Amino acid sequence: MKQAGRIISLLTTVALMGALLLACGSNTEQSAANQASSAPATEASSSPAAESPATSAEAETGTRIFKDWTGHDVEVPVTPKRVIYHGETTGDLLALGVTPIGVMKNTEGSVYEDQIKDAEDVGFPISVEKSLSLAPDLIIFGNADDAQYEALAKVAPTVTFDTFAPLENRMRILGDLLNKKQEAEDWIAQYTAKTKDMWAMLHENGLKEGETASIFTMYPGNRLFIMANAGLPQAVYNEDGFKPTPLIQEIIDAGEGFREISTEILPEAAGDRIFILNPVPDDAKKDTEELLKSTIWKNLPAVKAGQVYYFDIQKASSDATSRDWLIEALPAEISKK
Secondary structure, three states: OHHHHHHHHHHHHOOOOOOOOOOOOOHHHHHHHHHHHOEEOOOOOOOHHHOOHHHHHHHHHOEEEEEOOOOOEEEEEOOOOOEEEEOOOHHHHHHOOOOOOEEOOOOOOOOOHHHHOOOEEOOOOOOHHHHHHOOOOEEEEOOOOHHHHHHHHOOOOEEEOOOOOOHHHHHHHHHHHOOOHHHHHHHHHHHHHHHHHHHHHHHHOOOOOOOEEEEEEEEOOOEEEEEOOOOHHHHHEOOOOEEEOHHHHHHHHOOOOEEEEOHHHHHHHOOOEEEEEEOOOHHHHHHHHHHHHOHHHHOOHHHHOOOEEEEEOOOOOOOHHHHHHHHHHHHHHHOOO
16 A cells, blocks of 8 residues: 555656546545544533533634544544645545645646645655644645654644545545535535436437446556546446446456556457546657557547547546536537537
């Protein structure tokens, strides 16, 4: 898991893979445990109705114990005010109405770039010195590295957070941690409803039951990657939407978010529809253009059928804000023919 986190963060830092998510088999159990294990550290009245305004205010400004992703019991503010978030899914916090004071700024071209323009860049790896200078009251650390955690924990209450967990799990954990439980439930409800409406509309406009899809992107060095459970696939693969091809399902079952493949594998990997994630570096863009000119590409059934769609990799991310954006962007792109 630690190594997976480092790989993902590296790709994110050079703005090649965007906010990639790796599937972790224990995510759901760990997320549920996180929520179940969070408990108030301050005394509360046995009868909520009997609480005085002063008691209520103390509860809002007090602390409590929160069990994080990797098992630390951390005393955190009940309502954090100055949050540093170091991970690939900053848009999760924004969807809950929380703007971090410090982030890992690799977000140029993202759908929420303007929303964090005033946030400070705490770097990658995260800078302890920069973090200290921001005087945070909470650090959310999307990594399981023990050494980095121990250093950050000396700056402010620090909780590890699985940025690779399923979206709903992440939102509920963050809702609990940031005292935004109702906001998290409201967001999940509206997102679920809008997603169902989107897929219903797509089916009404030609999407067939059981259609498969594949998502590809290029990395510098003419390296071709198939995305399985990281970023855009989390939005595309849905019980009401597209299905992964057998090869992609194999990658998902192996717990991989993506896998490098050779172009010779394209006929096996390609689905009924294909999504291309436009890379950021110029050399990767050039390699993408060469791929699209190749004979093996032109002979793919999806290409012949005109069912190839394009998204900028920085926009088609896994965070809540980007996923909300995709609800409109996905059908708009598919209808461009």
